[in-house]
Amino acid sequence: MVKPDNNIILTMEGVCKTFPGVQALEKVDFDLKKGEIHAIVGENGAGKSTLIKVLTGVERPDAGIIKYDEKVISVKSPQEAQEMGITMVYQEVNLCTNLSIAENILIGREPMKWGSIDKKTMNIQAKEILMRLDIDLDVTRILGTCPVAIQQMAAIARALEISSAKILILDEPTSSLSAHETQQLFKVMRKLKSDGVAIIFVTHFLDQVYEITDRITVLRNGKLVGTFATSELSYLELVTKMIGRSLNELQDMTKLKLESSHHIKKDELLEAKGLGRTGAIEPFDLELHAGEVVGLAGLLGSGRTEIAELLFGIERPDSGSISMDGKTISDYSPIESIGRGVALCPEDRKAEGIIPDLTVRENIILAMQASLGWFKYLSLQKQYEIADKYIALLNISTPSADQLVKNLSGGNQQKVILARWLATNPRLLILDEPTRGIDVGAKAEIQKLVLSLADEGKSCVFISSELEEVLRTSHRIVVLRNQEKIAEFNSDVGAHKIMQSIAGTVSTKART
Amino acid sequence: MAQTQRIKLFLLHYGPLLTTITIFLVAYITGGLLYPAMQKPQVFFNLFINEGSLLLCSIGMTFAIISGGLDLSVGGMIALVTTASAVMLKHGASPLVVMPLMLVMGTAIGFALGSIIHFFKVQPFIVTLMGLYFCRGMAYIISDLSVTITNKDYLFLALTAIHIPFIPRSYVYIPTLVAPVMILVAFYLAYFTRFGRTVYAMGNNEQSAMLMGLPVARTKITVYAFSGFCSALAGIVWSISLLAGYGQFAQGLELDSIASVVMGGTLLTGGIGNVIGTMFGVLINGTIVSILQFNGTLSSWWNRIAIGVLTLIFIGIQSLFYVTKRPSSN
Numbered sequence: 073m074v075k076p077d078n079n080i081i082l083t084m085e086g087v088c089k090t091f092p093g094v095q096a097l098e099k100v101d102f103d104l105k106k107g108e109i110h111a112i113v114g115e116n117g118a119g120k121s122t123l124i125k126v127l128t129g130v131e132r133p134d135a136g137i138i139k140y141d142e143k144v145i146s147v148k149s150p151q152e153a154q155e156m157g158i159t160m161v162y163q164e165v166n167l168c169t170n171l172s173i174a175e176n177i178l179i180g181r182e183p184m185k186w187g188s189i190d191k192k193t194m195n196i197q198a199k200e201i202l203m204r205l206d207i208d209l210d211v212t213r214i215l216g217t218c219p220v221a222i223q224q225m226a227a228i229a230r231a232l233e234i235s236s237a238k239i240l241i242l243d244e245p246t247s248s249l250s251a252h253e254t255q256q257l258f259k260v261m262r263k264l265k266s267d268g269v270a271i272i273f274v275t276h277f278l279d280q281v282y283e284i285t286d287r288i289t290v291l292r293n294g295k296l297v298g299t300f301a302t303s304e305l306s307y308l309e310l311v312t313k314m315i316g317r318s319l320n321e322l323q324d325m326t327k328l329k330l331e332s333s334h335h336i337k338k339d340e341l342l343e344a345k346g347l348g349r350t351g352a353i354e355p356f357d358l359e360l361h362a363g364e365v366v367g368l369a370g371l372l373g374s375g376r377t378e379i380a381e382l383l384f385g386i387e388r389p390d391s392g393s394i395s396m397d398g399k400t401i402s403d404y405s406p407i408e409s410i411g412r413g414v415a416l417c418p419e420d421r422k423a424e425g426i427i428p429d430l431t432v433r434e435n436i437i438l439a440m441q442a443s444l445g446w447f448k449y450l451s452l453q454k455q456y457e458i459a460d461k462y463i464a465l466l467n468i469s470t471p472s473a474d475q476l477v478k479n480l481s482g483g484n485q486q487k488v489i490l491a492r493w494l495a496t497n498p499r500l501l502i503l504d505e506p507t508r509g510i511d512v513g514a515k516a517e518i519q520k521l522v523l524s525l526a527d528e529g530k531s532c533v534f535i536s537s538e539l540e541e542v543l544r545t546s547h548r549i550v551v552l553r554n555q556e557k558i559a560e561f562n563s564d565v566g567a568h569k570i571m572q573s574i575a576g577t578v579s580t581k582a583r584t
Numbered sequence: 585m586a587q588t589q590r591i592k593l594f595l596l597h598y599g600p601l602l603t604t605i606t607i608f609l610v611a612y613i614t615g616g617l618l619y620p621a622m623q624k625p626q627v628f629f630n631l632f633i634n635e636g637s638l639l640l641c642s643i644g645m646t647f648a649i650i651s652g653g654l655d656l657s658v659g660g661m662i663a664l665v666t667t668a669s670a671v672m673l674k675h676g677a678s679p680l681v682v683m684p685l686m687l688v689m690g691t692a693i694g695f696a697l698g699s700i701i702h703f704f705k706v707q708p709f710i711v712t713l714m715g716l717y718f719c720r721g722m723a724y725i726i727s728d729l730s731v732t733i734t735n736k737d738y739l740f741l742a743l744t745a746i747h748i749p750f751i752p753r754s755y756v757y758i759p760t761l762v763a764p765v766m767i768l769v770a771f772y773l774a775y776f777t778r779f780g781r782t783v784y785a786m787g788n789n790e791q792s793a794m795l796m797g798l799p800v801a802r803t804k805i806t807v808y809a810f811s812g813f814c815s816a817l818a819g820i821v822w823s824i825s826l827l828a829g830y831g832q833f834a835q836g837l838e839l840d841s842i843a844s845v846v847m848g849g850t851l852l853t854g855g856i857g858n859v860i861g862t863m864f865g866v867l868i869n870g871t872i873v874s875i876l877q878f879n880g881t882l883s884s885w886w887n888r889i890a891i892g893v894l895t896l897i898f899i900g901i902q903s904l905f906y907v908t909k910r911p912s913s914n
Contacts, residue, residue: 170788
């Protein structure tokens with residue numbers, strides 16, 4: 073596909089890796105040029121992380137050749153990879169939050185003077201390294217007190233300093249950054265690129281792929297789909313290559329949405345009046361109808377999650393009231409909410425949602441069992457029936473209902489949580505960032521599912537950072553800013569208008 | 585804005601240490617007001633004389649806890665070192681042989697415990713508890729009775745008072761000086777060596793430390809070896825000041841030590857803390873004992889209750905400082 077090129081710094085040929093029961097990589101070829109930003113994209117389970125693990129020495133390939141700087145290498149450990157100039161910045165920032173920024177950048181190779189660490193020189197060096205990335209910071213600040221974006225920059229600075237890296241691998245670096253912070257990161261990436269560093273950029277955000285990368289390598293099911301120049305591959309083609317099926321589904325969705333919007337009931341299922349909680353969300357009104365999907369749009373911290381928590385009864389409101397089916401609610405607690413047919417899929421599925429060491433079946437049964445009461449026994453056969461039903465319904469890819477949830481990919485874990493709440497047959501489903509960190513295909517599936525649930529007469533609150541997604545999925549959109557409900561739109565209002573509303577027309581710190 | 589931010593960061597950084605020092609001062613001054621005899625400077629130096637061993641093993645403990653672990657073997661180590669040295673001295677061994685040997689033994693046992701913790705991935709709690717049983721058991725096997733030390737050099741070390749310059753009628757003994765010197769050494773280790781910084785990094789997040797390419801294995805084992813060394817030193821100081829060796833010595837000292845470290849502002853989950861705080865933690869412990877002694881009528885068990893309450897308060901303060909702390913988003 074790509075002609076031989078002197079600029080090539082790394083080639084991987086015919087790399088194979090098998091895990092028990094899974095062919096994670098099957099004869100994958102990959103090459104990387106100096107001074108390019110190369111995206112690796114693919115659905116969850118496509119083999120992106122395995123490919124990177126092979127490259128950084130976390131996993132050993134079963135077959136295949138890795139050539140680096142025209143020499144065949146075999147990397148045995150991340151440390152060895154680092155010494156060779158291949159460094160990785162992980163998705164979760166792997167630094168020490170109790171040390172200063174300077175220490176985090178230089179620890180292990182601090183400048184020494186008479187056998188002890190020369191803190192002054194260390195701080196100056198750290199500052200210089202950051203300056204090279206055009207970042208000006210107080211390097212004596214404790215890392216834990218800095219925003220995630222800064223922590224990420226420190227991680228990159230460390231990666232560069234340690235190995236005078238020739239290859240920098242960024243694994244989902246933008247997943248916890250705001251738009252503004254992402255731009256900051258991109259600035260750093262462009263700077264490095266101009267210095268001749270080859271960057272591998274793994275991400276789920278396809279917009280970002282187009283914004284910053286030169287070439288794209290697409291993987292699917294452990295196989296290479298191809299490597300393409302970013303400028304020559306349209307968005308639609310890319311998505312098609314990634315999910316291996318056409319985008320008809322997205323169009324289906326528009327149809328589905330239109331159709332389901334006819335089924336929205338007139339009566340309110342839930343009505344919040346002047347509901348608010350000091351410090352969390354200003355009083356707001358909200359009506360939810362059966363069969364309707366209401367999207368909450370706004371930046372991180374704008375009050376989206378807070379609304380979800382109030383509606384589900386995790387937090388008590390200190391003003392206003394909620395009524396369901398016309399009856400005012402007096403007891404706010406998750407258990408009561410579940411009893412009323414409200415379900416919440418929390419934002420952080422790792423921390424609040426799945427129980428990784430239980431099987432898919434056990435995870436799905438959990439909420440249902442809770443709503444039945446702990447002493448009512450659900451026969452094993454019945455449990456399997458339910459689990460299998462939802463595995464099929466949500467298209468969860470797992471070998472069996474007895475697989476441990478931790479062995480599933482992120483998207484499938486998310487589906488398991490969804491299944492758990494669906495099993496309780498809720499009337500109101502609150503989904504907080506249900507598609508975060510999962511791939512396009514799984515995203516589309518979940519969005520579709522939300523709409524089909526609405527079609528069945530359930531009401532949904534859909535929270536997401538991706539406006540596109542909110543627009544696609546919701547019948548009505550509530551815009552939040554600074555913990556306040558700003559506006560309410562019908563979804564046929566364009567993205568632009570909502571964006572303006574999110575940013576605030578007079579606000580100077582508008583972020584796209 | 586920048587000013588308040590700086591003050592906030594300063595408090596986050598030094599708050600627990602300042603709290604410890606304040607509590608010490610309050611306790612000490614209260615004691616002085618209640619019992620005028622406590623106002624004599626010698627009472628302050630007595631704290632170091634009496635708490636020397638506790639201070640020494642708390643230094644090692646501080647490192648173990650900052651690294652994210654714990655060392656329960658310290659009390660047993662003291663018992664073993666006192667008994668072993670008493671018996672060896674009784675049989676005519678020279679202190680010049682006994683003392684280095686004890687230090688080597690302490691370090692070696694610590695090294696072994698650290699290796700087990702690291703290579704077999706066992707909880708430090710269990711491994712060092714095993715170490716505690718082993719050491720105390722060995723002490724009784726060496727001698728199940730108390731052994732008196734009559735060695736001349738030990739007597740000399742124990743009884744030679746060093747007068748404190750400029751402060752009349754106040755003195756310490758030679759072994760008293762060991763702990764303050766070790767505090768300085770430990771402070772240097774913690775802040776100015778790669779070993780020390782790696783201990784902090786590990787305590788914050790061992791996984792991260794490993795991914796950052798830091799020598800986690802070596803550092804972890806060194807931490808326990810260092811703790812073993814400190815407790816052996818504590819044992820030597822103990823045997824000199826009591827001029828005896830006995831398997832029953834230093835019962836429950838490991839828990840006093842942990843309490844002192846926590847009172848000194850070290851986070852039990854690791855990553856945060858320092859030896860200066862630990863020193864004040866130990867001094868608080870000593871001050872409470874002094875107050876009870878000067879009172880004379882209160883049961884000495886009040887000491888335990890006071891330490892318990894203070895430790896709890898400190899854990900509360902820590903969660904205030906660290907747990908609710910969220911990265912500021914600016």
